[in-house]
Amino acid sequence: MDILLQQVLNGLTLGGTYSLVALGLTLVYGILHVPNFAHGAFYMVGAFASHQLMVDWGLNYWVAMLGAACLVALLAALSERLVFHPLRNASGLHPMIAAIGLMLFLEAGAQALWGADFRRMSTPYGGVVDVFGATAPVQRLLIIGGAFTLMLALHLFLTRTISGMTIMATAQSREGASLMGIDATRVGMLTFAISGILAAMAATLYAPIGLVFPSMGNLMITKAFVIIILGGMGSVPGAIVGGLIIGFAEAFSAFYVSTDYKDIVAFALLVVILSLRPQGLFTRGGH
Amino acid sequence: MQMLEGRLGWLLLFSVGLLFPLATGNDYHLTVMTTAYIYAIAAIGLNLITGYTGQFNLAHAGFMAIGAYTVGILTVDHQVPFWIAFALAGPVTAAFGIPLGWVSLRLKGHYFSIFTLCVGYILFLVIEKWEGLTHGTVGLIGIPAPSPMGPMTFDSPLSLYYLVFAFLCVGIWVMRRIVNSLLGRTFMAIRNGDELAEALGIRLARDKLLAFLISVLYAGWAGALYAGFIRFLGPGLADTHHTFDMTMYMLVGGLGTLLGPLFGSLIVSWITQYMQPLQEYRFVVFGPILILLVIFVPNGIVGSYLARQARKSSLTASRAVAGNSKSNEKREASDAQD
Numbered sequence: 001m002d003i004l005l006q007q008v009l010n011g012l013t014l015g016g017t018y019s020l021v022a023l024g025l026t027l028v029y030g031i032l033h034v035p036n037f038a039h040g041a042f043y044m045v046g047a048f049a050s051h052q053l054m055v056d057w058g059l060n061y062w063v064a065m066l067g068a069a070c071l072v073a074l075l076a077a078l079s080e081r082l083v084f085h086p087l088r089n090a091s092g093l094h095p096m097i098a099a100i101g102l103m104l105f106l107e108a109g110a111q112a113l114w115g116a117d118f119r120r121m122s123t124p125y126g127g128v129v130d131v132f133g134a135t136a137p138v139q140r141l142l143i144i145g146g147a148f149t150l151m152l153a154l155h156l157f158l159t160r161t162i163s164g165m166t167i168m169a170t171a172q173s174r175e176g177a178s179l180m181g182i183d184a185t186r187v188g189m190l191t192f193a194i195s196g197i198l199a200a201m202a203a204t205l206y207a208p209i210g211l212v213f214p215s216m217g218n219l220m221i222t223k224a225f226v227i228i229i230l231g232g233m234g235s236v237p238g239a240i241v242g243g244l245i246i247g248f249a250e251a252f253s254a255f256y257v258s259t260d261y262k263d264i265v266a267f268a269l270l271v272v273i274l275s276l277r278p279q280g281l282f283t284r285g286g287h
Numbered sequence: 288m289q290m291l292e293g294r295l296g297w298l299l300l301f302s303v304g305l306l307f308p309l310a311t312g313n314d315y316h317l318t319v320m321t322t323a324y325i326y327a328i329a330a331i332g333l334n335l336i337t338g339y340t341g342q343f344n345l346a347h348a349g350f351m352a353i354g355a356y357t358v359g360i361l362t363v364d365h366q367v368p369f370w371i372a373f374a375l376a377g378p379v380t381a382a383f384g385i386p387l388g389w390v391s392l393r394l395k396g397h398y399f400s401i402f403t404l405c406v407g408y409i410l411f412l413v414i415e416k417w418e419g420l421t422h423g424t425v426g427l428i429g430i431p432a433p434s435p436m437g438p439m440t441f442d443s444p445l446s447l448y449y450l451v452f453a454f455l456c457v458g459i460w461v462m463r464r465i466v467n468s469l470l471g472r473t474f475m476a477i478r479n480g481d482e483l484a485e486a487l488g489i490r491l492a493r494d495k496l497l498a499f500l501i502s503v504l505y506a507g508w509a510g511a512l513y514a515g516f517i518r519f520l521g522p523g524l525a526d527t528h529h530t531f532d533m534t535m536y537m538l539v540g541g542l543g544t545l546l547g548p549l550f551g552s553l554i555v556s557w558i559t560q561y562m563q564p565l566q567e568y569r570f571v572v573f574g575p576i577l578i579l580l581v582i583f584v585p586n587g588i589v590g591s592y593l594a595r596q597a598r599k600s601s602l603t604a605s606r607a608v609a610g611n612s613k614s615n616e617k618r619e620a621s622d623a624q625d
Contacts, residue, residue: 094585096400101575105575267406268409
């Protein structure tokens with residue numbers, strides 16, 4: 001029973017982080033219909049930024065998280081303005097290639113600034129608590145709590161504020177939203193900024209139990225893509241459920257199968273599911 | 288300029304490639320050029336599925352690695368002669384490509400790209416983790432050079448250059464035959480619109496899979512050449528970064544043009560060589576270049592050139608039409624006077 005609970009905790013930790021990253025990706029896809037390959041790089045920059053703020057400059061963990069979120073939000077909004085906005089009318093291939101260019105730039109830039117070494121970011125919350133017989137490091141509980149708080153905050157923002165509702169409206173219909181007087185450019189930048197904030201916060205939450213290095217975003221972005229394909233691209237609840245599915249699948253297979261192949265599980269799951277249901281798990285109609 | 292597009296242009300290009308080793312006495316330059324050719328072959332293949340058929344395949348480097356590892360594993364671990372292993376690289380790549388292509392081509396547009404990105408990642412992880420077969424991160428060391436064919440031996444950089452050059456020529460010739468045939472037009476019809484193509488009686492699933500298959504065959508044999516030329520293989524070859532490199536070659540030269548991938552591969556490879564100290568950080572420069580290209584020169588070098596030609600010829604044509612109608616008016620006017 002303890003072991004099962006332990007895996008559930010691991011699954012929630014992984015799933016929460018994945019969901020946050022996937023949420024940003026799915027929001028951007030909903031607005032611009034561009035698979036943002038650079039989103040993993042945003043995640044990586046967030047991790048490095050908070051590492052810089054916390055380890056090198058000695059700031060508080062939460063201040064570092066806030067700083068990283070602001071930086072990545074700025075970076076994301078800027079890249080929408082400079083890269084994706086000029087390409088909004090281009091064919092499907094070109095924005096994808098531009099996103100890849102942005103990703104490669106950010107990765108090489110991080111490597112030039114911070115080096116290719118693996119870094120550790122120790123947490124100020126190193127303790128362990130006992131949860132119904134299973135031992136849980138405080139940082140893991142923090143990740144779970146943080147992730148679900150952020151999801152709730154995002155939900156409230158999207159449904160209860162005017163800015164949030166402009167995003168939902170633009171996702172439903174770009175023309176319709178424009179006719180209602182919604183500034184599509186502003187919504188685009190806002191969406192990117194939010195996706196950057198989510199990525200940076202996920203990175204800062206997860207960094208203490210993982211490692212920080214320039215290509216850390218690659219695996220994350222591919223998994224996030226798996227998640228939003230499973231959940232339906234552009235769907236907010238789909239991203240959360242998909243993230244949890246992948247998180248649990250990885251946690252359980254790492255324990256019951258092999259840690260070596262745990263990264264493959266997400267992709268194998270995708271291949272199997274899409275072979276049987278090309279339209280994804282939670283969507284109706286084909287793509 | 289007109290003459291450069293005909294047979295003469297091909298002859299010129301061919302002789303430049305043939306005479307290149309005479310212009311440089313340097314093995315290093317030959318090696319750079321040969322590597323660029325190998326990537327050009329793979330990029331030409333990628334261009335068929337991406338540039339001509341409009342399906343952006345992000346697993347291409349994985350298929351190149353399959354071809355390369357086929358040669359590597361067979362020659363090193365099973366002492367199969369090089370050319371037999373080389374010949375098998377194609378069928379083996381196809382054996383992976385057909386089922387993977389069949390599954391992934393059921394998805395359209397972005398979904399296809401993301402799915403193939405995942406497929407590429409799986410291929411990379413399998414190569415890295417399956418140590419019993421691929422030697423894992425240690426890699427395959429000591430792949431033999433291509434064995435002699437009759438009087439020809441392939442142990443010097445010069446002979447290897449000509450060997451790869453020969454394959455490149457064959458590759459371009461075959462691709463030219465394909466894209467100028469009805470099949471090539473079929474692929475372009477699919478790129479221009481799935482539904483319209485289907486309405487015209489094109490069997491989408493079959494023809495997309497065919498484009499995918501030909502494309503991965505190019506990748507497989509390019510990988511096999513890579514194995515014989517570099518003679519060391521690591522899982523890094525399957526890294527998506529190589530697919531991104533090839534995408535850049537394609538884009539610089541021109542998506543959906545015959546010579547685009549070749550020119551792109553040559554130009555980018557040489558620029559990379561001149562930025563040697565930046566090797567690790569080359570994408571600090573190339574990343575923004577890629578973005579600027581996509582925004583401002585989306586058709587690449589060859590594509591922009593062809594577009595200019597087309598504009599010019601349509602301009603002269605419209606002028607000729609305008610001239611004709613003017614003389615017609617004059618004639619009518621003079622008729623009226625009579």
